Amino acid sequence: MLKQNLQQKLLQKLSPQQIQFIKLLQVPTVSLDTRIKEELEENPALEDLSLTNLNEPEEQYPDRDPDEDTYNSDDDQGPMDEFNIDDYLQDDSVNDYGSRYDQNGDDEDERKEIPIAVQSSFFESLQAQLDLLPLSDKDFSIGKQIIGSLDDDGYLRRPIMSLTDDLAFSQNVIAEDEEVEDMLKVIQSFDPPGVGARSLQECLLIQLRRKDAADPIIKKAILVVENYLDEFTRKHYDKLEKSLNMNSMELRGVVNEILKLNPKPGDSNEVSTKQMQVIPDFHIKNNDGILILTLNSKNAPELKVSRSYQEMFQHYDKASQKDKKLKEAVQFVKQKLDSAKWFIDAIKQRQQTLLKTMNAIMQYQYDFFLTGDDKNLKPMILKDIADRIGMDISTVSRVANSKYVQTEFGTFLLKSFFSEAIQTESGEEVSNKEVKKILEEHIGKEDKRHPLADEKLTDILKEAGYNIARRTVAKYREQMNIPVARLRKEL
Incomplete structure (x- = not known):
């Protein structure tokens, strides 16, 4: 049975502009340049002054109050014929969004792009070695197929039978399993040694067998990997000493030899390219006890609205007859100008939000930024900063999750300054960062032959005045990527 009814609902919806600003806010400095280039490609009404040569004198670009023309997503746009041309004829100077922070930003040396060394990839290196061998066409095709089937870590995880099928169907090469083997x-x-292995055990054996076979330590290391790899990975050194009839000194030499091997040979040539380049979004300097916060100048691009698009409005205003095609063209221009002005204002609003949030974090953790001592970190949650700056918790979260600050003590992710509070026996609240620091110190100086178990670490913290449960100690240890006591055992 069909029926109609009328309902009234109160909903909150984000406008498309608000959604775009949220995405723009969480973009780190290292990715902001790419985002700006995408906008420049999509919107011809937007220009980057750093990429264009301005022939007009500077007085044609008067400075403007940086607090003017902030974006308001609730502004209503009337019909096309009701817009004000003067709104688009004011030039946005460089100082509006560019040089405002330049005086406190990076110098010219810091703006230069970091050169990346040109080097062959892991697979190109293997292919080059294959090209140097005197092989038949069939063997060359088989070798090329094997190289192409390797994983990024250098292992071959496809069965030999699957490789022969691939050769037959994709390259019309009929090969036996023995030929592929x-x-x-x-x-x-x-090279690198260990490439093409089908298991960790085979990878380690390949590397060991390429060493000096007459060395007794190498012989025993091969024996351990062949027959006692499980005991070795579990660090059951007592069992290994009994099974191999070795003393602790001999076993230590064997273990050290195995630990020198590379379990992922394919990653060796890719380390430098896979490392993420961290560009700090903020800089904090200590000037005789006074902290000075600056924003990375890359966050303040020199953007302006295109003059040629502005002149189109002048031409439209002077035109006595406005036919349909001209109106459609001007409507397109108006849309692009609106988008360009919004993006410029969004960039400015992003800068203001970043500085406001980081300044609140700096003031809250002032003692830490002065000394760099983790013990001076105060318990701080997102709500603490959100209340200080009068913004939503989600806004603070988006800023903290992907932004870095450079200090005299290193570069830190903003998220790392947030921590839970732990109450000591005296009733004082301290950051869990302080507890983690104490755990790290005690684990670092423990006897590696008899590492400290979580229960012992719990007792040590209780003696220091931190009443923490064992499961909490285990959670903090895992957050610091520290293994359990058994796996920290060394000879």
Whole structure:
């Protein structure tokens, strides 16, 4: 049965502009340049002054109050014929959004892009070694197929039977499993050592067998990897000493030799390219006990509205007859100008939000930024900063999750300054960062032959005045990527 009814609902919805600003706010400095380039490509009414040569004298670009023309997502836009051309004829000077922070920002040396060394990839290196071998066309095709089937870490995880099927169907090469096995052994002789292995055990054995076979330590290391790898990974050194009839000194030499091996040979040439480049969004300097906060100048791009698009409005205003095509063209221009002005204002609003949030964090953790001592970190949650700056918790979260600050003591993720409060026996509230620091210190100086278990660490903290449960100690240890006591054991 169909029926109609009338309902009234109160809903909160984000406008498209608000959604775009939220995305823009959480973009870190290292990705902001890419986001701006995308906007410049999509919107011809937006220009980057750093990429264009301005022929007009500077007096044609008067300075403007930086607090003017802030974006308001609730502004109503009337019909096309009701817009004010003067709104688009005011030039946005460089000082509006560019040089406002330049005096406190990075110098010219810091603005230069970091050069990236040109080097061959892991797979290109293997292919180059294959090209140097005197192989038949069939063996070359098999070797090329094996290299292409390796994972990024250098392991071959596809069965030999699957490789022969791939050769038959994709390259029309009929090969036996034994032929593929033989070529795999050839690939396993390539650098880096261990490449082409089908398991961790095979990877370690390949590397050990390429060392001096007459060395007794190498012989025993091969024996351990072949027969006692499980005991080795679990650090059951007592069992290994009994099974191999070795003393602790001999076993220590064998263990150290195995630990030198690379369990992921494919990652060796890719380390430098996979590392994330961290560009700090903020800089904090200590000037005789007074902290000075500056924003990275890359967050203040020199953007302006295109003059040629502004002149189109002048032409439209002077036109006596406005036909349909001209109106459609001007409507398109108006849309692009609106988008350009919004993006410029959004960038400015982003700068203000970043500075406001970081300044509140700096004031809250003033003692830490003066000394760099983790013990001076106060308990701080997102709500503490949100209340100080009068913004939503989600806004603070978006700023803290992806932004970095450079200090005299290193570069830190803003998120790392937020921590829970722990109450001591005296009733004082301290940050859990302080507890983690104490745990790290005690684990660092423990006897590695008899590492401290979580229960012992709990007792140590209680003696220091921190009443914490064992499960909390285990949680903090895991957050610091510290393994359990058994896996920290060393000879």
